[in-house]
Amino acid sequence: MAQADVLVLGAGMVGVSTALHLRRRGLSVVLMDRRGPGEETSFGNAGVIEGSALFPVSFPRDVGVLVRHALKLAPQSNYRLGALPGLVPWLLAYFQASGDAGLAASARDLRPLMARARAEHRIFADAAGADGLLNPTGWVKIYRSEADYASAEPERLLARELNVACEELDPQGVLKLEPHLRPDFVRGSFWPECDNCSDPGGLVKAYADLFVREGGILLKGDARSLKRTGGRWRVDSDAGPVSGERAVLCLGPWSMDLFGRFGLKLPFAVKRGYHVHLAPEPGVTLSRAVVDRAGGFCLQWTKYGVRATTGIEFAGRDDPPDRRQADLVVPLARRLLPLGAVRESEPWLGRRPAFPDSKPVVGAAPRQPGLFLNFGHSHWGFTLGPVTGLLLAQMMTGEAPFTDPAPYAAGRFG
Numbered sequence: 502m503a504q505a506d507v508l509v510l511g512a513g514m515v516g517v518s519t520a521l522h523l524r525r526r527g528l529s530v531v532l533m534d535r536r537g538p539g540e541e542t543s544f545g546n547a548g549v550i551e552g553s554a555l556f557p558v559s560f561p562r563d564v565g566v567l568v569r570h571a572l573k574l575a576p577q578s579n580y581r582l583g584a585l586p587g588l589v590p591w592l593l594a595y596f597q598a599s600g601d602a603g604l605a606a607s608a609r610d611l612r613p614l615m616a617r618a619r620a621e622h623r624i625f626a627d628a629a630g631a632d633g634l635l636n637p638t639g640w641v642k643i644y645r646s647e648a649d650y651a652s653a654e655p656e657r658l659l660a661r662e663l664n665v666a667c668e669e670l671d672p673q674g675v676l677k678l679e680p681h682l683r684p685d686f687v688r689g690s691f692w693p694e695c696d697n698c699s700d701p702g703g704l705v706k707a708y709a710d711l712f713v714r715e716g717g718i719l720l721k722g723d724a725r726s727l728k729r730t731g732g733r734w735r736v737d738s739d740a741g742p743v744s745g746e747r748a749v750l751c752l753g754p755w756s757m758d759l760f761g762r763f764g765l766k767l768p769f770a771v772k773r774g775y776h777v778h779l780a781p782e783p784g785v786t787l788s789r790a791v792v793d794r795a796g797g798f799c800l801q802w803t804k805y806g807v808r809a810t811t812g813i814e815f816a817g818r819d820d821p822p823d824r825r826q827a828d829l830v831v832p833l834a835r836r837l838l839p840l841g842a843v844r845e846s847e848p849w850l851g852r853r854p855a856f857p858d859s860k861p862v863v864g865a866a867p868r869q870p871g872l873f874l875n876f877g878h879s880h881w882g883f884t885l886g887p888v889t890g891l892l893l894a895q896m897m898t899g900e901a902p903f904t905d906p907a908p909y910a911a912g913r914f915g
């Protein structure tokens with residue numbers, strides 16, 4: 502049977518990055534996925550590599566806003582009624598973590614990861630020859646009302662305290678950055694510490710190619726075959742069984758298919774989201790991600806067209822898609838930027854793997870010798886893959902971790 506030091510299961514941004522960091526520390530590493538690298542959640546995201554993210558996306562607490570969401574009048578969210586009973590415990594925990602104190606605590610805990618995320622991407626992107634996919638132009642948030650702008654003040658205050666660059670802009674300031682936007686907003690803010698990726702799936706594939714060039718082994722197979730036998734972890738790949746001294750679960754939204762089997766009780770759910778691509782009108786360009794808070798969408802320039810990504814849909818991971826949110830967002834996107842036809846007949850559906858406190862789990866699995874976890878990156882897994890991969894690789898090889906890993910331990914859930 503083929504043997505490796507480590508089996509990394511799942512080849513999204515998180516798994517590929519984890520595998521590459523472990524390989525760069527001299528370990529023999531097998532990376533296994535049932536598809537090609539970067540073809541699931543890491544393919545269809547908004548391509549924002551954030552150095553400046555602070556408050557996690559939260560559960561609304563204002564009654565008026567809650568009612569709008571409940572009545573499905575807010576484009577930011579949608580839900581599938583039949584899925585709600587099963588989601589109640591998770592939603593309550595998410596609601597609890599969405600208070601001012603909880604959001605500030607998560608923001609502070611995530612800060613060491615966010616602060617290093619771009620630099621870790623740069624190291625991989627340069628080595629992979631993929632730096633052309635990254636555009637260091639920051640991102641812009643637009644506000645359609647003064648009230649909306651005022652509600653984001655706590656975030657700007659925290660940015661000042663933590664030295665995260667943020668420029669407050671009037672509409673003219675926004676148009677200087679993005680001259681093709683229609684000035685249908687009253688204010689904006691510019692967050693310069695971010696890279697924009699024109700091909701998120703392509704970036705993961707470039708990192709996976711680098712992993713293979715550096716001696717890693719990439720296999721296809723079903724991670725649900727994972728078992729522990731004879732003191733080692735074993736999976737069945739298309740090339741036959743492989744065993745590893747250690748195994749790492751990096752299955753993003755599909756991590757829930759495995760961790761329960763190994764006795765782990767974790768409050769895990771998915772926040773679904775969609776994208777569509779729109780053809781820009783002739784001469785129209787966009788240099789960076791633009792987030793419309795009230796519209797609940799983000800626009801990003803990609804090789805497929807202008808990608809409009811939606812907010813959150815609460816539904817079962819495998820429930821059928823519901824195009825409602827994408828359909829709401831398209832006219833709003835056209836109101837903001839001159840855009841033509843939608844390029845696909847059905848929106849792409851993705852699933853953000855999420856814990857209620859919006860932090861990933863990174864570290865050893867409790868009570869399972871040799872099993873490690875790196876998943877649950879929520880809205881920021883594309884950003885955080887390389888930096889959480891680094892942290893886990895440091896923990897697994899006895900290197901001093903660059904930051905205290907305690908906030909990301911699975912044990913925080915008891």
Ligand SMILES: Cc1cc2nc3c(=O)[nH]c(=O)nc-3n(C[C@H](O)[C@H](O)[C@H](O)COP(=O)(O)OP(=O)(O)OC[C@H]3O[C@@H](n4cnc5c(N)ncnc54)[C@H](O)[C@@H]3O)c2cc1C
Pocket residue numbers: 510511512513514515516533534535536537538539540541542543544545546547548549550551722723724725751752753754755758773774775776810811851852853854876877878879880881882883884885886
């Ligand atoms: C609409 C949307 C917009 C987003 N925008 C951003 C953004 O701008 N910036 C950002 O940082 N993040 C963003 N995110 C979040 C980000 O995309 C995710 O957090 C991230 O992609 C998760 O990466 P992952 O590697 O954990 O999961 P995935 O990319 O889903 O990888 C998991 C892998 O596991 C494999 N797998 C699953 N089951 C099995 C099995 N049984 N056997 C073998 N392999 C299996 C899958 O094939 C897949 O390749 C967005 C998400 C969505 C949905």
